[in-house]
Amino acid sequence: MNYSITAHNANFIPPVQKPNPAFLKEIGEQGIRDLLRRLYICLDTSPIRSIFPPEDTQGMMEASQISADFFIQICGGPDYFNQNRGMPQMRGRHAPFAITAEARLHWLTCFEEALKPLEGNISEDNLQSFWNYINIFSIMMINTQG
Ligand code: HEM
Numbered sequence: 001m002n003y004s005i006t007a008h009n010a011n012f013i014p015p016v017q018k019p020n021p022a023f024l025k026e027i028g029e030q031g032i033r034d035l036l037r038r039l040y041i042c043l044d045t046s047p048i049r050s051i052f053p054p055e056d057t058q059g060m061m062e063a064s065q066i067s068a069d070f071f072i073q074i075c076g077g078p079d080y081f082n083q084n085r086g087m088p089q090m091r092g093r094h095a096p097f098a099i100t101a102e103a104r105l106h107w108l109t110c111f112e113e114a115l116k117p118l119e120g121n122i123s124e125d126n127l128q129s130f131w132n133y134i135n136i137f138s139i140m141m142i143n144t145q146g
Pocket of ligand 1: 048051052053054063064066067070071085090093094097099103104107108134137138139141142
């Protein structure tokens, strides 16, 4: 696996490709829910914890499942996020939170930690296509300098 992180360049946003739907077929909806739970467990004790509104770990776990709805949908599954929250409009939804290039690195580091247990169980191509998606898409969530 290549968990490389594309440097943020405010003048150029590389094209985004959605994850291969075969990733969802392999991992299953519960697998995505578990993945997002691992992400938020890591974020809960990360240096960027303060930008997340939930007050406690329980709140973070609930937030993780809203995000899981989104990731199931973007991987070609049912549109749970649209049904529960409306159109994704991710940039707008992230606008209230100060996301710096450094915050993105912490977020991706937690995602790498959450993905690692899947190595060996999920085909490398599918795992890579998921990483490539979050690597690029996360650039667009940066909304604050510094
Ligand atoms: C660049 C690093 C990122 C940071 C620091 C970040 C941070 C946050 C924060 C603070 C929230 C609000 C609290 C919550 O509900 O969890 C949030 C929500 C969310 N984020 Fe991110 N995010 C990042 C990137 C992304 C990316 C790349 C995606 C999707 C590909 C994403 C998907 C979501 C979703 C689906 C929600 C829930 C929105 C809702 O509640 O309606 N985030 N994120």
